Amino acid sequence: MTTSKAFIQPLDRVAIALMLLISLLIGLIIWQGDAVKPRVRTFTWENQQIGSEDVSFTLTFSRPMDTKSVEDNLKIEPPLAGKISWAGRRMVYTLLTPAPYGTNYKVQLQGAKDKFASQESSNRLVQPFTGAFRTRDRAIIYIGVNPEEKGRLILYNLTQEQKKVLTPKDLVVMDFEPFPNGEKILFSARTTNDQDLLSAQLYTVTTGIASQADQEPESPGRVDLVLDNKTYQNLKFDLSPDGETIVIQRGNKSNPGDFGLWVMPTSTESGEKPTAKPLKSQPGGDFMITPDSKAVAVAQGAGAAILPIEGDATKPLDFLPQFGLVQAFSKDGSQAAMVKFNTDYTRDLFLVTNQGTQKPLLKTTGSILNCQFDPSSPTLYCLLTQLVSKEQYIEQPYVVAIDLKTAQQKPLLVLPIAQRNVHMNLSPDGLGLLFDQVVAQEVNAPLSGNTLKTDDGEAIATSDLWLMPLLPIADTTTADIKPEKLPLNGFDPYWLP
Template identity: 75%
Template sequence: MTKSYKSIQPLDRVAIALMLVLCLLIGFMIWQGDAVKPIVRNFNWENQQIGAEDTAFTLTFSRPMDTKSVEDNLKIDPPLAGKISWAGRRMVYTLLTPAPYGTNYKVMLQGARDKFSQTQGKNRLIQAFTGSFSTRNRALLYIGANQEEQGKLVIYNLTQEQKKVLTPKDLIVMDFEPFPEGDKILFSARSSKNPDLLSAQLYTVTTGIVSKVGEQPEPAGKLDLILDNKDYQNLKFDLSPDGETIVVQRGKRDNPGDFGLWHLSATRDSSGEKPTPKRLESQPGGDFLITPDSKAVAVAQGQGTAILSLQGDTTKPLDFLPQFGLVQAFSKDGSQAAMVKFNTDYTRDLFLVTNQGVQKQLLKTTGSILGCNFDPASPTLYCLLTQLVSQEQYIEQPYLVAINLKTQEQKPLLMLPPAQRNVKMSLAPDGLAILLDQVVPVGNTTAPLPTNTLKTDNGEPIATSSLWLMPLLPIADQANLEIKPEQLPLVGFHPHWLP
């Protein structure tokens, strides 16, 4: 016999030893049975910062679970109402209302059982799990009205009580809309040296905010010119809910009768070039609002409202509602709209119009309908209205009302001082508060005004303005509880919640 058959090589000894150990381990596991504890393998909101658009979290388990034991032992602190559904080893918890902003949450699970443990006469309990997530800080935007912040776009973090000016002093901000992630703001502004309200250009500016934990934010105040005013005047604009598209009402500088709607990308292309606006080939219209799916725009045309596609043929409307002259608001899912009907007797009706063809009158007013917002958490519509208090002088008094869309019950929430039509409202993304402004006009309008004088949408000079926060509760909880607005320590107007 040769030498190679007489001895075993060291590598062979190691391999044989490993095989013996593995055989012993396998035998031990077979003898012991399946006793591995189930675990939570994935929690998709772990260490994330969520917003109102985030409506459900998932827990993925290592093995099939006894669903009732999971549902009975799942705890969220602070509590968040929701409903549970299952898809194999994945549990989905869908929130009934948006999670309140500015809050840290824990998701805890212990005591839940494996699906097969009971039938096998065992009690395999899940390994205790704790996950955490948070909601975005409560933050608002406004246009400053004091000497230091005059005409500048300001962001104020209510949660952290921090304020930051976003735009430079040589620009007077006229209007703005935040992007859905809150990382940028689209705004129109004129030069502080030019009093012409029709000289606005469109810009974006960064806020310094990130929605995902661990991401590096862009520095706040980074400015980018999106649309200039060389050939056209930029009148009004709207940003699509997905933050991808801008619709602008524009008029030709050398031909005032040539005006219409244009659309363009909200960001520069991959080569860094500014987006090119394209005209919507349709008849001129008035006020407009992009639909919640970001694919169409509702435009007041003639005596009605046309729905125009932003992706296909715009010469023929997708739909036309002849009896409604204005869309005040869409619900988040696009299934409902608050629309205004202008009557021949100078009254206005507010209607709820659904995508199923239902048209329900909510109220009639002799004054104006200044703005409406759908509550994301309940079937409630909040509206800022005015009532006529002097027919001779035509003095209107604004007030805030909550309308239950199921019962059509109206509950006045707040009465504002008379003769103040330039009021703006903004409903918080979690539905728990409304922002309002109270503009004080310039008293002496005969004296010449500086070029950087702030003005309302209708050109009225602004002396100063205060901001107010109105806490909200569901209508059912407000029956015997008087809620009063709180004046914020900020001087500005046109308040808007950050998403």
Template identity: 75%
Template sequence: MTTKAFFQPLDRVAIALMLLLSLLIGFLILQGDVVVPRVRDFSWQNQQIGADDISFTFTFSRPMDVKSVEENLKIDPPLAGKFSWAGRRMVYTLLTPAPYGANYKVQLQGAKDKFSQTEASNRIIEPFTGQFRTRDRVLMYIGADAQDKGRLVLYNLTKEQKKLLTPKDLVVMDFKPFPDGEKILFSARASNNQDLLSAQLYTVTTGIPAKTDKPTAAAGKVDLVLNNKDYQNLKFDLSPDGETIVVQRGNRNNPSDFGLWFMPANNKPGEQPQPQRLQSQPGGDFLITPDSKAVAVAQGQGAAILPLQPDASKPLDFLPQFGLVQAFSKDGSQAAMVKFNTDFTRDLFLVTNQGTQKSLLKTTGSILSCQFDPGSPTLYCLLTQLISQTEYIEQPYLVAIDLKTQQQKPLLVLPVGQRNVQMTLAPDGLALLFDQIIPQENPIPTSPNNLKTDDGEAIATSSLWLMPLLPISDNAISSIQPEKLPLVGFHPRWLP
């Protein structure tokens, strides 16, 4: 057998390819590692982020010199944060939420490869520029002028755009935004029905996408969530994850049949979710916990934490000394709780999940609402002080409380007698919204078009005010003055 018999055309092609690959491998070995360090992935590239987005990641093509990356990373406008590393992956965690309504540029150049020094080379990263933006500053309120009366209004402060979300035949009474900002859960009665206990629950779309690359429904699409056929729908709350609704309901024909119900907030098209009864003792005010798995209820002489399940007869926790939970911190580690005293004063306490209880203030009036700052150890509260014991006249005021030092910083004193003030803190913690309602002097009792406060007081008109915030330690905080917005409405809330 000759040598040619062993080398068919296919064999010769294979041998030639092997020789060529061997030469290429040898050439690469002689050249050394020539992979250029670069950013392979930036997790926030061209994204729209909100207050819940607290960290972004860089993935590199090669292991990087940590110090050179951290020294050369530039964010404009600046965002304070801290670095953490896992191999070729870097995570930058913001210390405070990124301010809303802004465009950000992220640049990295001049950073070095991890092995450049030991290999006596100077491998510099390929210059990288990324960008992202935060959500627009958007607020919602219930209109109080002729055109918007009783309707849910969305106003984009960043773009100065106004949208009416709900139709004229519904009078909105309360609302809660979903965490992604794409929908609003609201209670409303028919405009021709003055019965405040005839509310049904609905959702309406905002037309604002949670992410820039995600399609969303047009604004103003209203869907019925819960009717009032057999039960009156009183107060309600939406869980922080946007998955569960808790409603306080009363049987129309049996007043003793009163309590909390829960139901899924998101249902498939064509499906009508059915609420389930929370089997527990009757309670008062309530608030869903930050983990969305339980509800805090004023019950008897204390506050009970009930699991969101049909059998809630055994509370997860019970705090007998407190009558009301005003607010939870975002991570659930702290709560602002109210203690009702026998001398008719009220104490505000900070209670932690470690069992610590710290008294923050005492007032002769009421503690109307509180909210934790998402970026600093500060609690903002709307309080009243009693200025006339005989006529029981209260004066509302806003205060900021440093939770580390318990220092109180008065922000604003509001007009006497305006007990129906509503306050809301911006998701980035940089502004407060509040309303100032002017009651009707001689309302028509039978008019179904009367707008009313939670206390049943008829509303003539109402103005909205925006108050910028500075850190509580800043001496200039006392010089900040609120700005009256060119909007007529009440019950303001920020879109997340």
């Protein structure tokens, strides 16, 4: 009879050792408790470049946090007013007003506590955190008037004090609008050897600006033709807020009755060149794409119609018979500034909301040239004129700020009499107004091939650009703020988004 002896194999020894080690580690973790140190895992604006459309950032933590201790210890330098909301381990900070442009910001958090620290009689604090982001540079676009810049689109970076001429000498720019990311400009232009104001074609040009700090920008000044004038005249255009659609007012060269709005996408999924298609609706006048980029408000007949960009435009989404013009929409589309033309030749400005409210804001004997909603406060800035001579019909332009809650008016600036061709534009952060002061050529002065003209057809000799800083309308020091003349000659100034 034989006996067998059990032997422990080497592999068994390794397995036993690993089991003992794992058991020891499990016991150690149980003895120490939950030792994961609280820290900020992600910060959504880390090293990002933001614009006025960016309204909130998120901090995500590794552990549930004592929310009050986080809120008490969170610091943003320079300060940015906002409100805080929580969803589990995520904290969302929503800005109350757009962050001022051309500024570097630092976000710091230290001293905040773990949610369960008091229950475990520990003082577990968050790992000190520092994050950084910046806002876009303050930059403007305008049409030059000096000999080498005449009729050309110019970008001026106010933050860096740098100027770039974007368009070539053989094009005279007539109108333009930046894309929402600021990387391109859509513009209409005629050639220098064609004085016909109805000969405009549509182009885009790159600005050399990247919408994000970590992106490589395209070279500035690359011009691409978007829409020619072979069969139709391109009269006016508007670019949708999302930058994906262009609406153009066009007229058939050989058939004056063929006149109306056309719609064109800025890009296609296939990569092919986009084409324009007529928006089948009644002919209209001035128009503006709505903030949601899905409809267009157009003066039609005796009122203002809201037409869908896609679908049956013969059936308006809404029609407001008492108003002849939409001057501006608020950014969220909940409010509009609308003009009523009266039989006594006066004009009324109304605030119209999507809830059906129609609130009168002002009446003028002159014109309502431009209005823009402040993104930072319930304020509407308007460029108006007042009739000072009925016999000669002389108008004096002025700028006014209107408190939309109280309808209180606050005059900001009075411009020279008879200088009706003024363009005004509000900065995306709501902190500055741009405007121009055009000097017309003498009546008998000779005209060159690239002579610049105002909206009324007057030849432009020169023009200055001005910047007016803004403070909240309730601030008593607003009246003491004076506009600053910029070291630039041009007209039709526009802030980059």
